[in-house]
Amino acid sequence: MKDLVSIQQNEKSHIDIDLSMIALTKEDNNDSKPKFLSIKQDKQKAFRIKKLFNELPVMEVLKIRKPQVYKSNFLCPRCNDKKETINHLYKCSKADNDVLMLQRIAKDKLIKWIRKSEKFRNIDELIEELFPFFKTTKQLQRFTKANSDYYSNFDNYKFRQEYTYIWNGTHSMDDILKGWIPSNLINILRKYQINDNKKIIRSILTKWLGKVNILFFNWIWKKRNDDTIAWEEKNGITALVKKTKTSSKKPSRSKSEERNTRKRRITGNKKATFHVIDEELYVRIRRLFGFNPNFHQFLDKGVTIFFRILICGESNLY
Numbered sequence: 032m033k034d035l036v037s038i039q040q041n042e043k044s045h046i047d048i049d050l051s052m053i054a055l056t057k058e059d060n061n062d063s064k065p066k067f068l069s070i071k072q073d074k075q076k077a078f079r080i081k082k083l084f085n086e087l088p089v090m091e092v093l094k095i096r097k098p099q100v101y102k103s104n105f106l107c108p109r110c111n112d113k114k115e116t117i118n119h120l121y122k123c124s125k126a127d128n129d130v131l132m133l134q135r136i137a138k139d140k141l142i143k144w145i146r147k148s149e150k151f152r153n154i155d156e157l158i159e160e161l162f163p164f165f166k167t168t169k170q171l172q173r174f175t176k177a178n179s180d181y182y183s184n185f186d187n188y189k190f191r192q193e194y195t196y197i198w199n200g201t202h203s204m205d206d207i208l209k210g211w212i213p214s215n216l217i218n219i220l221r222k223y224q225i226n227d228n229k230k231i232i233r234s235i236l237t238k239w240l241g242k243v244n245i246l247f248f249n250w251i252w253k254k255r256n257d258d259t260i261a262w263e264e265k266n267g268i269t270a271l272v273k274k275t276k277t278s279s280k281k282p283s284r285s286k287s288e289e290r291n292t293r294k295r296r297i298t299g300n301k302k303a304t305f306h307v308i309d310e311e312l313y314v315r316i317r318r319l320f321g322f323n324p325n326f327h328q329f330l331d332k333g334v335t336i337f338f339r340i341l342i343c344g345e346s347n348l349y
């Protein structure tokens with residue numbers, strides 16, 4: 032896992048780390064939040080954290096974790112054309128239609144919430160400016176000056192952004208799909224606010240990121256997993272093979288986790304525990320949290336509490 036400080040200092044300077052972390056602690060779009068997460072929500076949240084920290088078991092990660100099973104020449108199980116990284120999940124040709132569907136729903140949601148808030152002006156203009164944030168870099172490649180000039184010659188297309196937009200090479204949906212909130216997205220929204228109010232933007236965007244995550248989980252990740260299972264069966268990678276060929280020992284359980292397991296046994300309430308996060312990620316976050324002296328300064332209170340809960344294994348966050 033890359034550490035957050037270096038992410039902020041290097042290639043990720045265009046994202047809002049604080050808000051992205053806050054978004055991680057938000058659950059779903061329901062105002063009536065249940066006290067504990069359902070198993071489904073747990074899964075979605077674990078998916079979200081792993082996606083954010085590059086920990087999803089995509090082929091390139093599996094090759095490192097289980098080199099005896101996943102050979103270095105293995106490609107994406109869906110398209111068999113490119114290496115399967117997290118970015119590839121939404122760039123894969125097999126996901127093209129689902130990505131379009133995801134984008135349509137995500138766009139409608141965000142615009143609906145913006146309108147409903149009644150806190151923004153010139154909304155049509157705002158929507159135009161948000162255009163690249165609903166598209167991936169892969170899709171945006173075709174929005175060149177040459178293409179725009181070409182379509183501008185036809186009256187049918189002249190006024191349609193879908194044909195005449197020219198991409199500036201920076202804004203896109205890529206970071207959003209991975210769980211990061213781009214700073215520019217916040218800046219654009221602020222520009223159109225009737226009264227400058229960060230709280231409203233914060234609330235809309237964190238909610239939206241949760242929605243995008245659920246869409247990603249349902250439309251892309253689940254289907255990818257189904258395809259991967261089929262691919263593994265075809266290639267003789269069974270559960271048994273995966274088990275017997277794994278050489279690394281499972282790390283022993285932490286005290287807090289044992290405590291939680293005991294607690295669960297006593298209460299008999301499975302939903303009351305936070306267990307979907309796998310041990311490896313858990314250890315890494317703890318390491319990150321413990322060894323990086325500057326880590327705290329990038330987090331606000333809510334985020335710190337979230338990580339503390341993640342690290343200490345407490346379950347009553349919600």
Ligand SMILES: [Zn+2]
Binds near residue numbers: 107110123124125
């Ligand atoms: Zn692919």
